[in-house]
Amino acid sequence: MTADTERTLEWGAGVPSYTPPVSMTAYLDHAATTPVRPEVRAAMAPHYDAAFGNPSGTHSVARRAKTALEEAREEIAAGLGCEPGEVVVTGGGTEADNLAVIGAARAAARAGRGRRIVVTAIEHKAVSAAAEALRFDGFEVRVVRVGPDGIVDLDDLAAVLDPETVVVSTMLVNNEVGTIQPLAEIAERVRALAPHAVLHTDAVQAVPWLDLAAAAMPADLVSVSAHKFGGPKGVGALVVRTGVELEPLAVGGGQERGLRSGTVDVAGAVGMAAALRVTTERRGAEAAGATALRDRLAAGLAIVPGVLSTGDRARVIGGNHHVRFAGVAAETLLVALDREGVCAAAGSSCASGALEPSHVLAAMGLSRGDARQAVRFSFGYASTDADVDRALDVVPRAVARLRRPG
Amino acid sequence: MSGGVDSSVAAALLADAGHDVTGITLRLWGGMSDSGCCSIGDVEDARRVAAQLGVPHYVFDESDEFESRVVDPYVRAYDSGATPNPCVACNQELKFGRLLDRARVLGFDALATGHHARIRRGEDGVHRLVRARDAAKDQSYVLVGLTQRELPSLAFPVGELTKADVRAYAAGLGLRTADKPESMDVCFVARRDRVDFVEARVGARPGVVVDVDGRELGPHDGVARFTVGQRRGLGVAVGTRQYVVDVDAVTNVVTVGPPAALLCESVALRALTFTNERPSSRARLEVQVRAHGTPCAGSLVEDRVEFVDPTPKVAPGQIVALYEGDELVGGGVAA
Numbered sequence: 001m002t003a004d005t006e007r008t009l010e011w012g013a014g015v016p017s018y019t020p021p022v023s024m025t026a027y028l029d030h031a032a033t034t035p036v037r038p039e040v041r042a043a044m045a046p047h048y049d050a051a052f053g054n055p056s057g058t059h060s061v062a063r064r065a066k067t068a069l070e071e072a073r074e075e076i077a078a079g080l081g082c083e084p085g086e087v088v089v090t091g092g093g094t095e096a097d098n099l100a101v102i103g104a105a106r107a108a109a110r111a112g113r114g115r116r117i118v119v120t121a122i123e124h125k126a127v128s129a130a131a132e133a134l135r136f137d138g139f140e141v142r143v144v145r146v147g148p149d150g151i152v153d154l155d156d157l158a159a160v161l162d163p164e165t166v167v168v169s170t171m172l173v174n175n176e177v178g179t180i181q182p183l184a185e186i187a188e189r190v191r192a193l194a195p196h197a198v199l200h201t202d203a204v205q206a207v208p209w210l211d212l213a214a215a216a217m218p219a220d221l222v223s224v225s226a227h228k229f230g231g232p233k234g235v236g237a238l239v240v241r242t243g244v245e246l247e248p249l250a251v252g253g254g255q256e257r258g259l260r261s262g263t264v265d266v267a268g269a270v271g272m273a274a275a276l277r278v279t280t281e282r283r284g285a286e287a288a289g290a291t292a293l294r295d296r297l298a299a300g301l302a303i304v305p306g307v308l309s310t311g312d313r314a315r316v317i318g319g320n321h322h323v324r325f326a327g328v329a330a331e332t333l334l335v336a337l338d339r340e341g342v343c344a345a346a347g348s349s350c351a352s353g354a355l356e357p358s359h360v361l362a363a364m365g366l367s368r369g370d371a372r373q374a375v376r377f378s379f380g381y382a383s384t385d386a387d388v389d390r391a392l393d394v395v396p397r398a399v400a401r402l403r404r405p406g
Numbered sequence: 407m408s409g410g411v412d413s414s415v416a417a418a419l420l421a422d423a424g425h426d427v428t429g430i431t432l433r434l435w436g437g438m439s440d441s442g443c444c445s446i447g448d449v450e451d452a453r454r455v456a457a458q459l460g461v462p463h464y465v466f467d468e469s470d471e472f473e474s475r476v477v478d479p480y481v482r483a484y485d486s487g488a489t490p491n492p493c494v495a496c497n498q499e500l501k502f503g504r505l506l507d508r509a510r511v512l513g514f515d516a517l518a519t520g521h522h523a524r525i526r527r528g529e530d531g532v533h534r535l536v537r538a539r540d541a542a543k544d545q546s547y548v549l550v551g552l553t554q555r556e557l558p559s560l561a562f563p564v565g566e567l568t569k570a571d572v573r574a575y576a577a578g579l580g581l582r583t584a585d586k587p588e589s590m591d592v593c594f595v596a597r598r599d600r601v602d603f604v605e606a607r608v609g610a611r612p613g614v615v616v617d618v619d620g621r622e623l624g625p626h627d628g629v630a631r632f633t634v635g636q637r638r639g640l641g642v643a644v645g646t647r648q649y650v651v652d653v654d655a656v657t658n659v660v661t662v663g664p665p666a667a668l669l670c671e672s673v674a675l676r677a678l679t680f681t682n683e684r685p686s687s688r689a690r691l692e693v694q695v696r697a698h699g700t701p702c703a704g705s706l707v708e709d710r711v712e713f714v715d716p717t718p719k720v721a722p723g724q725i726v727a728l729y730e731g732d733e734l735v736g737g738g739v740a741a
Contacts, residue, residue: 332508335464339428339512353449354433354467402511 025341026387026394028297030228030290030319030380031175031205032345036271037230037381043274044232047267054263056255065266072266072273079276080222080239081213088238088256089269093204093225095249096238097126099260100200100221101169103246105134108166111245113196116164120144120152120171120181121363125348126223127169127202128359144170148365150179150311158189165194172216173205176347176360176376177311178320180210187218198244204228204236208279208380209287209317220244224276226268230381231275235268282381290379291318293388297377300392304399310374311364319379325399330375331355336398342391345376407431407456407463409448412520412564414455414583415572419563420518421459428514429456429463432500434472435594451583458581466508468500475499477594484604484630485611487653488723491548492592493697498551506556516561521545523734524565525557533557535681537732540568547697547727550737551679604630613658615642618651618667629653632660634721635668651719669716675709675726675738685728685735692729695720695740701729709738 027035053065070084077084090096101117109115119131121143131141142160145153152170161168168190173180183201190199200221203212207229216222222239226232240246240259252261279286298321301307306326316322325333330346334355337344347358361371377391407413407429421427431452449465456463476495483490501519509517522538523546535552538544552560564572576584595603610628617623623642626632631639636650640662649668652661673695685691685706692701693711703714711726720726720740727737 331464331466332512335428336512338462338464353453354465354469356467401513404511 024390025343026390027343027382028377028379028387028391029343029345030208030383031178031376031378033227033233034208034230034380035382036227036232037275037278039278040231040271040274044267044271047270051266053266055266056253056263069264069266069269072269075273075277076237076269079212079273079280080224080237081211081217082222082239082241085257086239086241088240088259089264089272090236090238090260091262091265092234092236093124093202093223093228094126094236095260096223096225096236097124097169097200097202097204098130099238099246099249100202100223101127101130101167102134102249103259104167104198104200104221104244105139106137106247107245108196108198109137109139110247114164114166115139116142116162116166118142118144118157118160118165118168118194118197120146120157120169122146122150122152122174122176122179122360123169123171124175124202124204127171127200131169146363148311149315150174150177150360150364151315152181152186154182154185154189157186158193161189161193161197163194163196165190165197167200168194168197169200169202171202171205172212173203173209173317174360175205176358176374177322177364178205178316178378179311180206180315180317183215184218205317207276208283208290209319211280211283221246226272226275229275229279232268232271235265235272237272279381286381287318290381290383293383293385294318294321294377294379297321297379297388297391300388301395304396306403307399310361310366319383321377321379323375323377324370324373325375326373328373328399328402330373332402333375333398336402337394340390340394340398342394344391345378346374347371347376407452408520409451409455409583409586410520410589411576411581411583411586412522412572414452414520414581415567415575416518416520416561416563417455417461418459418575418579418581420561421461427459427461429453429459429461430505430509431463431465432472432505433465433467433469434476434496434500435469451586455581455583458579466505468504471500471504472496472594480592481604481607483723484600485608485655487629487632487655489633489721490723491697491725492594493548494550494725497548502549502552502556502560506559510559516559518561518563520564521549521562522565522569523549523562525560525562527558532682535734536565537729537734538562538565540571543569545697546729546734547694547725549734550725550727552681553679554682557681601628601631611655611658613660615640615660615662617644617648618661618663623662626660629655629658629660634719649718665718668718670713670719671716672704672710672712673720673726674741675711676741678709678736678738680736681734685730689730690714691735692731694727694729695724706736 051064053061055066055069073084073087076087117131117139135141145156147153170186190197198220201219202223203216204225220241225236248259250261255261308324310322346355358371431449453463476492480490480492506517522543524536526534537546612627615623615626632650632653634650648662651663651667687707693704694701702717704711722740724740726740728735
């Protein structure tokens with residue numbers, strides 16, 4: 001068997017299998033997730049040790065956990081510009097989005113206020129799929145257009161809003177193209193034209209870049225996810241402003257003011273609080289640093305022939321560089337980059353791990369073929385000059401090679 | 407890497423031999439029936455095997471191309487009274503077409519799959535395609551279409567192994583796919599009947615069944631339900647054993663006849679390809695007309711295969727593979 005096999009293999013024998021070591025990778029995918037900050041790990045550690053209690057209990061061990069949870073809640077509230085009692089700890093951003101959209105829709109329907117929901121065409125699937133699910137419950141879903149700049153079309157929004165509208169959901173920062181949505185102007189129209197509507201914003205991508213205490217203020221419901229700003233995965237929060245009615249999705253023990261039953265992940269909440277505190281303290285410097293790196297990458301890639309950036313780059317967070325290389329399939333380019341240690345992304349992946357055609361780019365008017373060429377480089381607090389150096393070394397070469405006829 | 411045992415072991419053999427291996431799974435089918443070669447569970451199996459071997463793994467979404475280059479032609483073929491082979495179309499268009507092109511552009515030296523077949527490079531530099539060591543598992547038939555353009559860049563590492571060897575190798579490495587059952591059906595119709603699948607897309611074409619003399623024997627529910635050579639499910643009772651001898655998708659007439667009416671002496675081929683050179687018209691070939699059929703003797707004269715002995719008719723659309731001994735020399739599509 002061995003002899004036969006070896007004879008079949010004439011080419012390139014003896015080359016070792018190559019996955020670049022972590023130290024050599026340029027991680028340019030902070031919009032997907034960020035490394036856990038050391039301060040976060042340190043804050044969480046005791047809760048995997050002596051402070052393991054269930055915060056719902058009455059004894060000393062439980063009280064310690066309860067105290068830690070409530071202190072975390074205060075810190076989260078401070079970072080998000082709300083009252084501690086308005087913070088619902090969830091199992092991540094998706095759960096927060098689901099609870100916001102479905103919970104608010106059901107509460108409104110039960111109160112007889114209406115069954116109309118408005119979402120934008122570029123929402124994350126955690127929002128758009130929640131809205132789709134509500135269709136089956138008899139809700140009407142209206143989708144607001146975006147312009148080729150990747151910004152919500154305010155006239156179209158105004159056209160679809162009416163007094164029957166009970167939920168409006170618009171993201172604050174788009175996860176693919178990085179555009180910052182005009183939440184204050186959106187809120188103005190919602191309050192004027194849909195006075196009964198609850199306004200939700202998915203702010204999952206916004207935390208490293210925007211002070212949510214100000215930027216998310218116009219929204220009644222605000223979703224965040226800890227791992228997008230140096231916290232652990234699987235924990236998030238939904239801000240539920242006082243007076244906003246929600247029906248819970250998870251029912252049971254009545255934790256989190258009855259809005260999210262289930263024992264709270266205390267370590268996760270503590271980690272999220274620490275991540276938010278550090279992010280808030282350093283936001284100015286970290287965002288400026290990441291933006292400078294992004295700008296250097298953008299300038300370096302701008303000289304690659306056939307490179308096109310997406311949307312209105314003036315209205316994008318500092319960490320996002322979204323480009324197309326004409327004639328190069330993103331799926332292939334990402335493999336070529338990965339083989340040389342550059343971690344980038346394109347749109348979203350389906351359950352199989354395959355790239356899905358981007359609904360965001362489609363909404364911005366890109367053809368399916370053009371959308372398949374789009375690549376996202378995203379920066380964060382952990383980005384370094386070396387990452388940009390490596391990307392500028394690797395990307396232009398890879399693009400040139402992939403364009404060469406096979 | 408389909409997520410099956412053969413491609414898992416193909417990857418393992420290459421990794422063990424010291425090659426720089428990268429696993430690719432094609433996502434082919436995103437529709438209603440994805441229980442075949444491309445379900446999420448299978449992708450996960452492939453990914454886990456790759457992780458165990460310490461090689462990178464990627465998924466390429468070819469579902470649009472699969473739809474246009476494999477599924478659509480499959481449906482159109484049945485709708486026109488032909489009997490397509492979608493596995494060959496998938497191999498030619500996607501695996502050894504688009505994927506090989508991508509592998510080359512990414513700088514890889516070769517593309518390996520888990521097919522049971524062998525490639526031998528001769529002293530003359532020609533790469534010859536030879537049946538698998540395990541004759542019962544030989545898959546060279548579905549590799550019709552490969553030429554010297556592709557063969558030098560391909561490897562079929564399990565072709566030298568019996569299926570038992572393959573499973574033993576996988577078990578020895580503790581691969582999760584070691585005991586995985588084989589997929590037998592067309593991957594995209596695995597859960598549904600072929601007839602339902604085709605008629606759901608293009609509608610049924612009902613018509614009549616006639617005998618070889620043109621006498622009407624009764625109605626039928628759709629031409630997609632019939633393939634030349636079929637014996638069961640004809641829906642007519644004649645007393646003697648009857649076979650489908652012709653499917654006319656223009657008039658929707660299905661002709662049935664006794665075994666003798668099914669016999670033919672030759673079959674015309676289109677889309678003829680040769681792995682290297684066209685065999686001489688005097689060369690005695692073994693002609694195989696289905697994936698695991700017994701070959702019969704014949705020769706290739708221009709674009710026709712002439713059989714030595716009369717042979718049951720080959721359904722139009724079927725792949726006709728031509729062998730010299732164990733070597734696949736070429737093939738085409740029955741006209």
